[in-house]
Amino acid sequence: MNSRERVNLTLNHKEPDHIPMDFGASMVTGMHVSVVYQLRQALGLDKPGTPVKVVEPYQMLGEIKPDLMDTLGIDVVPLMSPYTMFGFKLEDWKEWRTFDGTPVLVPGGFNTEPEPDGDILQYPEGDKTAPPSGRMPKGGFYIDAIVRQNPIDDSKLKVEDNLEEFVPISDELLNHYKTEADRLYSKTDKAVFASFPNMAFGDIALVPATWLKHPKGIRDIEEWYISTVTRRDYIYELFERQCKVTLQNLEKLYGAVGDKVSVVFVTGTDFGTQNGPFISPKAYCDLYQPFHKKVNGWIHEQTPWKTFMHCCGSIVPLIEHFIDAGFDILNPVQCSAANMDPTMLKAKFGDRLTFWGAGVDTQRTLPFGTPEEVRKQVRQRMEIFGKGGGFVFNTIHNIQAKAPVPNLLAMFETVREFNKSD
Numbered sequence: 001m002n003s004r005e006r007v008n009l010t011l012n013h014k015e016p017d018h019i020p021m022d023f024g025a026s027m028v029t030g031m032h033v034s035v036v037y038q039l040r041q042a043l044g045l046d047k048p049g050t051p052v053k054v055v056e057p058y059q060m061l062g063e064i065k066p067d068l069m070d071t072l073g074i075d076v077v078p079l080m081s082p083y084t085m086f087g088f089k090l091e092d093w094k095e096w097r098t099f100d101g102t103p104v105l106v107p108g109g110f111n112t113e114p115e116p117d118g119d120i121l122q123y124p125e126g127d128k129t130a131p132p133s134g135r136m137p138k139g140g141f142y143i144d145a146i147v148r149q150n151p152i153d154d155s156k157l158k159v160e161d162n163l164e165e166f167v168p169i170s171d172e173l174l175n176h177y178k179t180e181a182d183r184l185y186s187k188t189d190k191a192v193f194a195s196f197p198n199m200a201f202g203d204i205a206l207v208p209a210t211w212l213k214h215p216k217g218i219r220d221i222e223e224w225y226i227s228t229v230t231r232r233d234y235i236y237e238l239f240e241r242q243c244k245v246t247l248q249n250l251e252k253l254y255g256a257v258g259d260k261v262s263v264v265f266v267t268g269t270d271f272g273t274q275n276g277p278f279i280s281p282k283a284y285c286d287l288y289q290p291f292h293k294k295v296n297g298w299i300h301e302q303t304p305w306k307t308f309m310h311c312c313g314s315i316v317p318l319i320e321h322f323i324d325a326g327f328d329i330l331n332p333v334q335c336s337a338a339n340m341d342p343t344m345l346k347a348k349f350g351d352r353l354t355f356w357g358a359g360v361d362t363q364r365t366l367p368f369g370t371p372e373e374v375r376k377q378v379r380q381r382m383e384i385f386g387k388g389g390g391f392v393f394n395t396i397h398n399i400q401a402k403a404p405v406p407n408l409l410a411m412f413e414t415v416r417e418f419n420k421s422d
Helices: 003-011 033-042 066-072 171-187 221-230 232-260 281-287 289-302 316-324 342-349 371-386 405-421
Strands: 052-056 076-079 094-097 103-106 120-122 134-136 191-194 263-267 306-310 329-331 354-358 391-394
Touching (some): 033 066, 033 103, 076 171, 171 191, 191 232, 232 281, 281 289
Parallel strands (some): 191 263, 263 306, 306 329
């Protein structure tokens, strides 16, 4: 059984030859670039000092190259936009070092010149004549979005102001997705995971629009959340109009990539905190679910793709509604949050949802536990979630900077051992 067959079988809730694994196929299932560098060094894949590409600057995610995929046994490959979260392309690579000294390659539009205080600012489309849209604090590992909120006058607020990025997909992007999908499908035997632009409704990481030079409308994170209640009609109309464009784009995208895609990233909108949802089931069903149903419904009627939802936190009261909205896959399955017991999740929802993640806790166990504690948790999670298919191994969200290499090696070794014994 090859990787693509393995993933497709488990997505249909049948047990493959062993549990498939993903690292690097999406913006929420990857590894910090410093971790990728350290892992490649530990596995003897590179000479010391060989830089690693930063393929997603916002979270500083590192490239998972084919040799690392093969060494670790990864079953999924990414089909992503050629543009970063800051609007510049993944091209014209240049050398740089992160604050912890990791040698990396960053795109040409990535600003490497520090401010007087040592911070690194990023600019939309790499254009320094525009206000900066991102900041990496001195000594930091990630880039924070800079909120560029104009004063809001409700009498002049127009839905169009928040629709600037939701436009018909360009021929350039369509050609990119078609070419890449053809290459990934024909040159690898791995499942293709597609992340298409502007699919999510209200994803807070996208609200500040770090790629736009002068974003209009509601762009402040706090103001956005408040507006889902105080300006609900505005947000609903925004989602309604966004949905029309999304469905039109999906038709063009399916025409470009066809059945070569196994999984499509639909939304990364978080609804959970550590202790419970921050939105009621009624509020989700009233404001978000109608549009999730439309998008998932179109995908299921027109394509064989499985729909992927990323939603952190304690979200048990919402999961049934996610299933009703048509989602096939839930990520990252934050078992460390309140009431997110693995055995309960698998028993209650495992015949209808594929759990993509859950493999090990990235808040405590992976960064601060011992290798044996990592091994124990990985084995437990694979035993629980792997039964009957419907489980793709990944950590709970991206592997963060400073995760100890012995713990990383323990995780991958345990996955390999479990799959061999299985």
